[in-house]
Amino acid sequence: MKSELFFILSSSCKVVKGYSRSVIIDYLRGNLYFISHQYHDLIEKLDRNQIVKIANDLEDEESIVYFNDFLSFVLENELAFLVKDVELYPKVSEEVDDDFTLLQDVIIEIDENLFNKNHFVALCHDLTTLHCKDFQIRLLSSFNTEFLNEIILLINETNCNYLEIHCSYNEETTRESLDKFIEEHCILSRIFIYDAPNISKHEVVNEIQGHYPISLGEIMYINYSFDNGNCCGIINYESLNFTSFYMHNKLKSKNGCLDKKISIDRYGNIKNCPSIKNEYGNIQNDSIIEVLKNDLFTKYWNINKDQITTCKVCEFRYNCTDCRAFVEDSNDIYSKPSKCSYNPITCIWEDEAVIN
Numbered sequence: 001m002k003s004e005l006f007f008i009l010s011s012s013c014k015v016v017k018g019y020s021r022s023v024i025i026d027y028l029r030g031n032l033y034f035i036s037h038q039y040h041d042l043i044e045k046l047d048r049n050q051i052v053k054i055a056n057d058l059e060d061e062e063s064i065v066y067f068n069d070f071l072s073f074v075l076e077n078e079l080a081f082l083v084k085d086v087e088l089y090p091k092v093s094e095e096v097d098d099d100f101t102l103l104q105d106v107i108i109e110i111d112e113n114l115f116n117k118n119h120f121v122a123l124c125h126d127l128t129t130l131h132c133k134d135f136q137i138r139l140l141s142s143f144n145t146e147f148l149n150e151i152i153l154l155i156n157e158t159n160c161n162y163l164e165i166h167c168s169y170n171e172e173t174t175r176e177s178l179d180k181f182i183e184e185h186c187i188l189s190r191i192f193i194y195d196a197p198n199i200s201k202h203e204v205v206n207e208i209q210g211h212y213p214i215s216l217g218e219i220m221y222i223n224y225s226f227d228n229g230n231c232c233g234i235i236n237y238e239s240l241n242f243t244s245f246y247m248h249n250k251l252k253s254k255n256g257c258l259d260k261k262i263s264i265d266r267y268g269n270i271k272n273c274p275s276i277k278n279e280y281g282n283i284q285n286d287s288i289i290e291v292l293k294n295d296l297f298t299k300y301w302n303i304n305k306d307q308i309t310t311c312k313v314c315e316f317r318y319n320c321t322d323c324r325a326f327v328e329d330s331n332d333i334y335s336k337p338s339k340c341s342y343n344p345i346t347c348i349w350e351d352e353a354v355i356n
């Protein structure tokens with residue numbers, strides 16, 4: 001009989017309680033289902049339990065009707081399923097720590113006029129030791145292909161498997177030259193061009209007759225200014241991530257932006273992020289390997305969404321990477337990101353006045 005079966009919440013789904021509403025997130029399909037807190041609590045009770053046990057606690061006819069409707073809804077949308085033997089469906093672990101990767105990503109500001117090759121080589125050596133994989137270059141001088149070729153050759157010697165370049169628009173750097181640049185550097189995945197006349201996105205594709213086209217990278221034209229990195233940290237509905245189950249788990253204990261991140265500003269100063277004031281030495285004299293041992297530096301890594309004012313009651317808190325550089329109260333390390341206008345009490349993005 002159906003009621004004797006066990007209810008299993010699909011391992012691709014997570015249920016989160018916010019202040020005013022709860023949400024089921026189906027990470028497999030990137031779908032959201034807003035539900036009341038009562039249904040959130042019901043799913044928590046149901047998961048890995050026999051339906052009959054929960055149904056027996058229902059007191060009146062109306063509750064039974066709502067229960068059956070809700071059950072049909074989650075089963076029809078494949079958010080859950082029913083099984084005979086619950087032991088065969090253990091919960092998927094939420095463990096996320098990767099001890100091998102001591103550093104996940106690095107932001108390096110580069111100004112050709114201040115660039116010192118020896119310091120950059122030493123930095124790349126340390127990044128390799130720390131198994132750093134994601135590199136972001138913020139190019140503060142003009143796009144100079146020859147200079148960037150030299151930089152990328154050095155990055156190629158590291159463990160980098162993702163590289164993006166952020167720079168400002170200039171008329172001499174044409175689309176064709178950027179396409180060619182991406183084609184020549186397989187490590188380079190994205191180029192972001194700020195202050196462009198129009199917003200647009202182009203995929204650079206390798207097409208050979210008789211074969212499937214292969215995407216080599218993307219060029220994104222953005223119509224606002226890079227403003228020395230002050231454009232970073234914007235949180236809006238489009239920036240939320242509803243497809244990464246891993247990110248959801250990570251945001252429960254780690255900071256979505258700053259965990260295992262290091263930044264080097266144009267002068268070689270070592271920071272958590274170029275827009276955070278605190279400095280922890282300079283690559284001219286200091287090794288980033290030593291900086292990672294400093295608890296003051298790593299304190300940002302563990303600031304999670306459940307600790308941040310307002311965010312801790314937001315139903316999107318495990319979909320939102322956070323920003324610690326631009327916050328509402330600069331004296332409060334747990335203050336809400338100032339570039340987010342979402343109000344979890346009203347469920348409104350207040351700068352857009354749109355309910356999502």
Ligand code: SF4
Pocket residue numbers: 232233234257258273274275276322323324325326
């Ligand atoms: S802390 Fe904020 S400004 Fe710094 S890199 Fe992260 S999102 Fe950008």
Ligand code: SF4
Pocket residue numbers: 235305310311312314315316317318320322336337340341342343344
């Ligand atoms: S309130 Fe916090 S968790 Fe919610 S969307 Fe804004 S920054 Fe993200």
